[in-house]
Amino acid sequence: MRKILQSIEEQAGRKMQTPKDFQWLSDEIFRRFHQTLSPSTLKRLWGYFPSVRQPHPYTIDILTRYAESLSQCMLAKGDEFQSVGEYLSLFGICDKQETPDFYWSQPLPNHLGIVIWSPEYQHPEWHNHGDTSHLMPTITEWWTPTDADATLADIRNHDNYLRSVSFNELRITFMKNITSEGYTFLGIYKLAPSSTPQRLVWQRIAERLDLRHLDQLDLLRQ
Known part of the structure; x- marks a missing residue:
């Protein structure tokens, strides 16, 4: 039971410490399963209220299912995917293309200025x-093609910079070849103040993504 409770806190990103927390969790469980666990029951499980009784199997079953449902709706830094289609499907995007450009910066449907970014680590x-040892707390991006002159590269890098600034862009980032041949979810990134038109520096501002509440991503722009 202790592991289940810890899993719920970690995946929900919320410590169960106050009456408001337990009421929130009770409401969340009812919203998802239409089954009731009272705040008082939850308080006893977390030790907010003293209790000498063992949890009822009904209670254990609901909390286990709730923890499992959270794990299916949450992305956490380090989660790995074997293919582009595997993570695009999480956002309701059907993988019908095969060109790398499609994956490089795919708009998140119905969310202006938020893209699903799939860079390849140290692309040529x-x-x-x-810093790969910390799963890229920042990512410095710039374009230097092998078949174009420096002026063209400067123009394109400058355009990328202006677009990112004007849209106050957020990037949901899955990086290829960082820990394996697949894709690793790194978190949500925002343009750092140290960025320049020649070098875009993306800074991780969140390590988790709740797929149930994508509308809350806009709060990260502030």
Whole structure:
């Protein structure tokens, strides 16, 4: 039971410490399963109220299912995917294309200025550099193609910078080849103040993504 309770807190991103927390959890469980666990029951499980009784199997079953449902709706830094289609499907996007450009920066449906970003670590033309030992807390991006002159590269990098600034862009980032041949979810990134028109520096601002509440992503722009 202790592991179940810890899993719920970690995946919900919320410590159960106050009456308001337990009421929230009771409401969340009812909203999802239309089954009731009272705040008082939850308080006893978390030790907010003293209790000498063992949890009822009904209670254990509901909390186990709730923890499992959270794990299916949450993305956490380090989660791995074998294919592009596997993570695009989480956002309701059907993988019908096969060209790398489609994956590079795919707009999140119905969310202006939020993109699903799929850079390749140390790509030969798109240089995505950072600290892999900490799963890229920042990603420095710039374009230097092998078949174009420096002026063209400067123009394109400058355009990317202006677009990112004007849209106050957020990037939901899955990086290829960072820990395996697949894709690793790194978190949500925002343009850092140290960015320049020649070097875009993306800074991780969230390590988790709740797929049930994508509308809350806009709060990260502030």
